[in-house]
Amino acid sequence: MDKLSAIRAFVLVVQTGSFSAAAREQGTTQATMSKKVAALEDDMGVKLLTRTSRELSLTEVGQDYFHRCVSILSELDEAESNARSQMGRPTGSLRISAPVVFGNRFIGPVLAEFLRNYPELKVDLHLSDKHVDLVAERIDIAIRAKQLEDSSLIARHLFDNPMVLVAAPSYLSTNIEPTSPEQLASHNCILYSMLKSIGVWHFSRKGKNQSVAVSGSCRCDSGDVILQLAIDGVGIAQLPVWMVKEFVDSGQLVILLRDFEVNPLPFHAVFPQNRYVPLKVRSFLDFIKLKIEHSELYSDIRATSKS
Template identity: 60%
Template sequence: MDQIGAMKAFVRVVQTGSFSAAAREQSSTQATISKKVAALESLLGAKLLTRSSRELSLTEVGAVYFENCVAIIAELDEAQAQVRSQQASPKGILRVAAPVVFGCQFIAPILGEFLIRYPEIKVDLMLSDKHVDLVAEGVDLAIRAKQLEDSSLVARHLFDNPLITVASPEYLKRFTQPKEPQELRAHNCIVYSMLKSVNIWHFEQAKGGGDKISVPVGGNCRCDNGEAILQLALDGVGIAQLPTWMVDKHINQGKLQRMMPNYLSHPLPFNAIYPQSRYVPLKVRCFIDYLKQCLAEEPCYY
């Protein structure tokens, strides 16, 4: 029995949520993957997975074993990567998770050139505004618009992008334009529901020297996607706080108007996040370096 192969199959079954998905990924069959997991259970003398017609779930013992398998496989991958980096170009599947808008506007346009530059890398780009567990879901690298909160992860800073408070001319025809942050309390504000402090917007005076201002805001609509919030603002639903790169074009076209130019919101940090390890896989390092290089060529992102 190939125990390491069986462990890898087990891990991918858990991470993908099904035997068939793991089989497709490994160019195998569902029956073969099922036999590997069954052989592993037989070797251990313990049931790892509870199977039903609709879903799989880890047993208590299986959950502990899964975490150990992930750690062991990571160590093996690290050892192999160290050897390969000394004599070969980066290769393998690179799983990248990113917010939807960032992925569409920043990553997708530069991905073609990256794949040409590194022909032995295959990119699995996963776009979602939901929080991704890198280890559990087998993700090599995630782009997050927030400060690092997990000490088991490493963050490489990409850029800081200030948020701009905007509204459409149509909205401002119906309501008095706010001049001070506290006036936002009386307005319909469209909030991004994925932030930790959803209904709190933070400001400081543009010229500096003033106190930081935190304003509780609210309205009749909240959303977990920046592109949708942008569209709602363009449609005159309310006031939104969005990154510069999302709204600059619409401001220049007169479709949106910046509110309170004398006040700046706190910059939104964009970081590349990856699991902490003694050795960072070459494919991960190459992608981060390439992404930073491309962003540096676009000064509007800083």
């Protein structure tokens, strides 16, 4: 038995949730993956997985073994990546996780250029507003829009994301436009559910900070959906300036409370805390940061930050 191959098979089965999904990712058969895991269990004399006709679950021993194997494989992959980096060209697979809107606006338009620059890299891009477990999901780098709290991750700041309050003219035609943050309490506010403090919006004016409780008929984990709800006149939304600029320019949205600064939302690239940052991660970080700083969307961010 090739034990390393069996361990990788076991970890992949757990991460993908089934033998068939793991087999598809490996380009092999379900039977082959099942035999590798069974051989691993026989070799150790323990049961790692409980199999039913509908699902797989880890045994107590399997749970501990899985996390240790993930850590060991991460170290092995890191060592291999570091060795390859001595050759000066990133290779292998780069798994990236990013919010949907960020991926569509910032990564998607430049991904082809990145692949041309690094032809020996394969990119696996996952767009979701949910925060994934980087180790368990084998994510090399994730983009996150929030204040970071996980000390087990290394973060590289990309930019501070200026936010604005917006509403559609149709909403303002039936609701009195707020002139102070306190008046938001009487408005229908569309809330982004991925934030830690969902029902609290933060402002500053002349160096004085202010927080207000807000509520509304809808909360959502997608910035795109919140934008559409605002355009459709459902209520007031708090969104990045680069998301709303074209709709403000076209008159579909109106910026509110211009005398108050909405606290910016920082964007970071995060990756697992290893001794060496793999070359493929460094290459993507340098590339995307440069592209963001030279994009038209970022010019809007800089202009808003200085205004």
